[in-house]
Amino acid sequence: xxxxxxxxxxxxxxxxxxxxxxxxxxxxxxxxxxxxxxxxxxxxxxxxxxxxxxxxxxxxxxxxxxxxxxxxxxxxxxxxxxxxxxxxxxxxxxxxxxxxxxxxxxxxxxxxxxxxxxxxxxxxxxxxxxxxxxxxxxxxxxxxxxxxxxxxxxxxxxxxxxxxxxxxxxxxxxxxxxxxxxxxxxxxxxxxxxxxxxxxxxxxxxxxxxxxxxxxxxxxxxxxxxxxxxxxxxxxxxxxxxxxxxxxxxxxxxxxxxxxxxxxxxxxxxxxxxxxxxxxxxxxxxxxxxxxxxxxxxxxxxxxxxxxxxxxxxxxxxxxxxxxxxxxxxxxxxxxxxxxxxxxxxxxxxxxxxxxxxxxxxxxxxxxxxxxxxxxxxxxxxxxxxxxxxxxxxxxxxxxxxxxxxxxxxxxxxxxxxxxxxxxxxxxxxxxxxxxxxxxxxxxxxxxxxxxxxxxxxxxxxxxxxxxxxxxxxxxxxxxxxxxxxxxxxxxxxxxxxxxxxxxxxxxxxxxxxxxxxxxxxxxxxxxxxxxxxxxxxxxxxxxxxxxxxxxxxxxxxxxxxxxxxxxxxxxxxxxxxxxxxxxxxxxxxxxxxxxxxxxxxxxxxxxxxxxxxxxxxxxxxxxxxxxxxxxxxxxxxxxxxxxxxxxxxxxxxxxxxxxxxxxxxxxxxxxxxxxxxxxxxxxxxxxxxxxxx
Numbered sequence: 084x085x086x087x088x089x090x091x092x093x094x095x096x097x098x099x100x101x102x103x104x105x106x107x108x109x110x111x112x113x114x115x116x117x118x119x120x121x122x123x124x125x126x127x128x129x130x131x132x133x134x135x136x137x138x139x140x141x142x143x144x145x146x147x148x149x150x151x152x153x154x155x156x157x158x159x160x161x162x163x164x165x166x167x168x169x170x171x172x173x174x175x176x177x178x179x180x181x182x183x184x185x186x187x188x189x190x191x192x193x194x195x196x197x198x199x200x201x202x203x204x205x206x207x208x209x210x211x212x213x214x215x216x217x218x219x220x221x222x223x224x225x226x227x228x229x230x231x232x233x234x235x236x237x238x239x240x241x242x243x244x245x246x247x248x249x250x251x252x253x254x255x256x257x258x259x260x261x262x263x264x265x266x267x268x269x270x271x272x273x274x275x276x277x278x279x280x281x282x283x284x285x286x287x288x289x290x291x292x293x294x295x296x297x298x299x300x301x302x303x304x305x306x307x308x309x310x311x312x313x314x315x316x317x318x319x320x321x322x323x324x325x326x327x328x329x330x331x332x333x334x335x336x337x338x339x340x341x342x343x344x345x346x347x348x349x350x351x352x353x354x355x356x357x358x359x360x361x362x363x364x365x366x367x368x369x370x371x372x373x374x375x376x377x378x379x380x381x382x383x384x385x386x387x388x389x390x391x392x393x394x395x396x397x398x399x400x401x402x403x404x405x406x407x408x409x410x411x412x413x414x415x416x417x418x419x420x421x422x423x424x425x426x427x428x429x430x431x432x433x434x435x436x437x438x439x440x441x442x443x444x445x446x447x448x449x450x451x452x453x454x455x456x457x458x459x460x461x462x463x464x465x466x467x468x469x470x471x472x473x474x475x476x477x478x479x480x481x482x483x484x485x486x487x488x489x490x491x492x493x494x495x496x497x498x499x500x501x502x503x504x505x506x507x508x509x510x511x512x513x514x515x516x517x518x519x520x521x522x523x524x525x526x527x528x529x530x531x532x533x534x535x536x537x538x539x540x541x542x543x544x545x546x547x548x549x550x551x552x553x554x555x556x557x558x559x560x561x562x563x564x565x566x567x568x569x570x571x572x573x574x575x576x577x578x579x580x581x582x583x584x585x586x587x588x589x590x591x592x593x594x595x596x597x598x599x600x601x602x603x604x605x606x607x608x609x610x611x612x613x614x615x616x617x618x619x620x621x622x623x624x625x626x627x628x629x630x631x632x633x634x635x636x637x638x639x640x641x642x643x644x645x646x647x648x649x650x651x652x653x654x655x656x657x658x659x660x661x662x663x664x665x666x667x668x669x670x671x672x673x674x675x676x677x678x679x680x681x682x683x684x685x686x687x688x689x690x691x692x693x694x695x696x697x698x699x700x701x702x703x704x705x706x707x708x709x710x711x712x713x714x715x716x717x718x719x720x721x722x723x724x725x726x727x728x729x730x731x732x733x734x735x736x737x738x739x740x741x742x743x744x745x746x747x748x749x750x751x752x753x754x755x756x757x758x759x760x761x762x763x764x765x766x767x768x769x770x771x772x773x774x775x776x777x
Contacts, residue, residue, distance in 0.1 A: 193359070657671065
């Protein structure tokens with residue numbers, strides 16, 4: 084709107100002066116009606132008999148809000164005289180003013196985008212405007228890339244969850260963004276207010292197509308801005324981060340206005356100065372349909388659609404964050420070999436003391452769909468196949484197995500830490516159920532104080548309970564994959580984020596969450612160096628051809644009659660089974676009976692639900708144990724073994740350990756793969772020093 088208050092007052096004074104010149108001072112119709120910006124139509128009345136007419140005119144304006152009604156009333160008031168002429172002139176001037184207001188004139192936006200259609204294509208101002216537009220679009224696209232739009236999975240850039248303060252800031256920022264964004268409304272408004280014929284009749288020398296292109300460019304940049312806003316809000320985890328990013332985006336969007344202002348101030352060149360001061364920026368475009376309301380339902384709809392899009396996208400992400408969808412669904416936890424000699428296990432008879440080796444709880448943990456203090460709970464899975472532990476015992480429980488209650492990871496706001504805990508393991512016999520720490524969070528391991536929502540983001544050492552608090556490390560990795568490299572190139576990453584491992588490729592089979600466990604065909608049978616006794620991989624009796632695994636390692640069973648004197652003479656057997664950190668050799672005095680008759684169901688249940696800690700009564704049959712193995716200890720090959728003899732407090736958690744390697748040496752390993760020649764001649768194995776491999 085280009086009219087000013089001063090201009091309105093000048094029109095009013097002109098009407099009054101014209102009235103006075105016409106002799107209105109002595110006239111019986113002493114009325115001047117004139118506009119005022121703040122008060123609308125006002126009048127001045129002299130002390131005359133025309134006061135009633137003045138009131139009638141004013142009332143007519145108030146009722147009709149139209150100068151045409153005033154003119155009609157004034158024309159019919161008197162049929163002759165100067166008063167009628169004055170009233171007619173007042174009506175005409177008022178009509179002109181009302182028409183100007185109603186037409187709502189606009190001028191072209193002072194921006195380098197406008198120069199895209201006001202300047203010749205080969206001119207410096209046009210080229211400069213193209214460069215500014217290109218720079219702005221490039222910056223917005225780079226921002227999109229930085230905000231994660233090119234990520235293979237957008238969830239990679241979205242935090243697991245955010246604080247309440249950040250969540251509130253995210254939704255407030257949507258309103259702020261719509262208020263800040265001006266390219267979309269400007270482009271749409273100019274296209275709607277300046278139709279083709281109107282533009283051509285006003286500027287016949289300019290191209291309407293370029294005018295349309297300029298405004299479409301504005302609208303496109305506006306939506307690039309809004310997409311960036313949505314991505315910024317999605318990935319934000321800090322309130323100030325949101326506001327700083329908004330400032331940066333706003334600067335990018337205003338590059339065209341800044342460049343135009345610099346050119347207009349003669350800061351660039353004479354041609355740019357001339358381009359920014361042409362008549363195009365002073366020409367008014369009035370409303371094509373006089374009498375229309377200044378408001379437009381069209382623009383309200385556009386704002387509502389933009390608002391709905393931003394709100395919908397933000398609500399969608401917020402709901403998925405609340406459900407833990409942006410956190411890894413399945414993790415693998417690896418504990419250090421920390422030992423608690425007198426762990427208190429809740430049993431039907433009260434408390435039972437057991438030796439707890441935390442590596443027994445290594446393995447897979449999966450979200451169960453429940454949340455605690457705004458974070459997901461991860462529940463321990465079976466060591467055999469990563470599925471849930473069976474909750475029903477076999478009908479004839481001949482091996483006296485128990486239903487396994489899984490351990491779990493969860494966040495406890497009472498101590499501001501992620502914790503590892505088990506509902507049936509306590510740190511002390513003293514009852515503290517009334518204290519929140521015991522009733523809500525009886526931790527066995529806890530992280531440093533943190534407020535992170537993703538357990539993978541936990542930094543620093545953990546604390547472990549071993550009767551006292553000690554420092555330890557916990558390695559937590561996500562079991563999901565995004566590409567084949569996450570499967571160590573030993574398998575294919577599936578659409579559901581799991582690895583499908585290769586089976587028997589060039590004599591090698593792979594398994595594990597990331598296909599990281601390697602089993603070569605030559606090592607499906609391993610041989611001990613003392614007696615050349617052999618152990619072969621154990622296949623599932625209920626699934627022929629499928630390997631039996633524990634803690635993602637294959638199990639090996641003794642080949643009866645292969646040379647171990649103690650086992651062959653008594654028709655006994657042994658199984659090499661991984662316990663999360665070490666290999667155990669479990670003694671079995673009834674190997675044949677385990678796979679037949681009434682024992683079969685119990686044996687299958689035991690193998691499927693084996694747990695090195697909860698099957699403690701079975702581990703008393705351990706006849707040998709290995710050294711702790713490294714992450715690449717896929718088989719017992721190359722690992723030292725020790726026979727277990729004396730047991731008791733004096734001899735440590737496993738009992739007295741005696742090396743089984745030749746010459747009682749350590750560091751040489753006991754088993755080799757079956758196709759490898761023995762290290763020494765068996766005939767002199769117990770009487771001479773070791774010799775090189777033959």
